[in-house]
Amino acid sequence: MKALICREFAPYSEHSVEDMPTPELKKGMVKIAVKAAGVNFPDILQIQGQYQMKPAFPFIPGAECSGVIEAVAEDVPHLKVGDRVACLTSLGAFAETVVAPAMATMKISDKMSFESAAAFALVYGTSYYALKQRGNLVKGETLLVLGAAGGVGLATVELGKAMGATVIAAASTAEKLAICKAHGADHLINYKDENIKDAVKALGGADVIYDPVGDKVSEPAMRTLKWGGRHLVIGFAGGEIPKIPLNLALLKSIDIRGVFWGAWTLRDPKAHQTNMREIMDMFENGTINPRVSNRYPLEAFKAAFAELMNRKAMGKVVLTMA
Numbered sequence: 001m002k003a004l005i006c007r008e009f010a011p012y013s014e015h016s017v018e019d020m021p022t023p024e025l026k027k028g029m030v031k032i033a034v035k036a037a038g039v040n041f042p043d044i045l046q047i048q049g050q051y052q053m054k055p056a057f058p059f060i061p062g063a064e065c066s067g068v069i070e071a072v073a074e075d076v077p078h079l080k081v082g083d084r085v086a087c088l089t090s091l092g093a094f095a096e097t098v099v100a101p102a103m104a105t106m107k108i109s110d111k112m113s114f115e116s117a118a119a120f121a122l123v124y125g126t127s128y129y130a131l132k133q134r135g136n137l138v139k140g141e142t143l144l145v146l147g148a149a150g151g152v153g154l155a156t157v158e159l160g161k162a163m164g165a166t167v168i169a170a171a172s173t174a175e176k177l178a179i180c181k182a183h184g185a186d187h188l189i190n191y192k193d194e195n196i197k198d199a200v201k202a203l204g205g206a207d208v209i210y211d212p213v214g215d216k217v218s219e220p221a222m223r224t225l226k227w228g229g230r231h232l233v234i235g236f237a238g239g240e241i242p243k244i245p246l247n248l249a250l251l252k253s254i255d256i257r258g259v260f261w262g263a264w265t266l267r268d269p270k271a272h273q274t275n276m277r278e279i280m281d282m283f284e285n286g287t288i289n290p291r292v293s294n295r296y297p298l299e300a301f302k303a304a305f306a307e308l309m310n311r312k313a314m315g316k317v318v319l320t321m322a
């Protein structure tokens with residue numbers, strides 16, 4: 001099978017797709033013929049040695065995929081050969097075949113394309129956990145989403161609306177903001193041209209901030225929180241990890257809450273499965289609609305990764321397998 005291999009940490013442009021032996025099926029696992037795999041910012045950080053989890057070499061990156069089950073271990077009763085599935089693989093998805101835990105594999109309906117399924121679980125899973133379990137977002141509150149047209153950002157815009165919030169989308173271009181509006185955002189802020197603090201305050205402030213950007217955006221955004229507000233720390237796509245003056249937390253009784261979805265799914269698998277069922281129901285009834293920014297064949301992974309790193313992605317980038 002063909003797969004993207006990471007033999008040592010290096011800039012993503014120095015990695016390559018190689019022929020590898022197809023992995024063996026093991027107890028509790030399924031073998032999937034991969035049709036599409038979602039690209040996430042952490043995949044790129046990981047092969048460059050910039051992510052908190054550093055797997056042993058060599059490894060195949062890629063945390064999520066969709067495809068068709070090719071083989072099922074004897075002890076897996078609920079899945080069968082031929083099922084269309086989405087899978088959270090943790091690693092290994094940027095390959096033509098993946099062997100993954102049956103527990104991390106869910107059937108998808110005929111309504112869901114393989115590309116949508118590959119662009120779905122990680123971003124909606126992260127954002128739903130962030131808003132529901134960490135942000136305690138309730139109907140009628142105002143949610144500010146930074147990097148709102150990116151992978152996790154656009155999922156958050158949709159989930160925020162589904163949970164009954166007023167959603168302020170902040171992004172760096174008019175084109176990105178138009179996509180946020182099409183996915184339900186109530187208010188739009190171009191934080192490249194506008195002062196985000198003034199713009200959000202003019203809208204009455206925020207109860208919850210979803211922050212996958214960090215860098216110079218976090219602090220002015222945090223200053224717009226209302227009394228009892230929650231700032232959700234998702235990631236640092238902007239580059240720098242900001243250092244926040246703690247008096248901001250004191251003055252308005254606000255909480256800075258970390259969100260590490262991958263670790264939580266292992267600590268509380270039951271609640272994670274409930275979340276995933278609820279998100280799947282939202283897809284089935286049309287409440288959420290994953291957007292594929294672009295698709296690239298596996299061999300063109302460098303162009304796919306560049307789309308994220310050059311700040312061009314709007315929704316999710318996916319890799320497709322022949």
Ligand SMILES: NC(=O)c1ccc[n+]([C@@H]2O[C@H](COP(=O)([O-])OP(=O)(O)OC[C@H]3O[C@@H](n4cnc5c(N)ncnc54)[C@H](OP(=O)(O)O)[C@@H]3O)[C@@H](O)[C@H]2O)c1
Nearest residue numbers: 041147150151152171172212234235236237238259260261
């Ligand atoms: N905590 C968790 O459990 C978890 C789970 C998944 C992802 N994450 C993190 O969430 C962040 C976003 O991931 P993603 O997959 O959604 O990425 P993405 O699609 O590339 O979105 C990131 C957004 O950040 C903004 N950005 C600002 N400065 C940037 C820069 N220098 N380079 C790239 N983007 C920049 C961009 O929006 P504008 O151009 O509009 O500013 C972009 O749309 C990453 O830091 C990732 O590690 C965390």
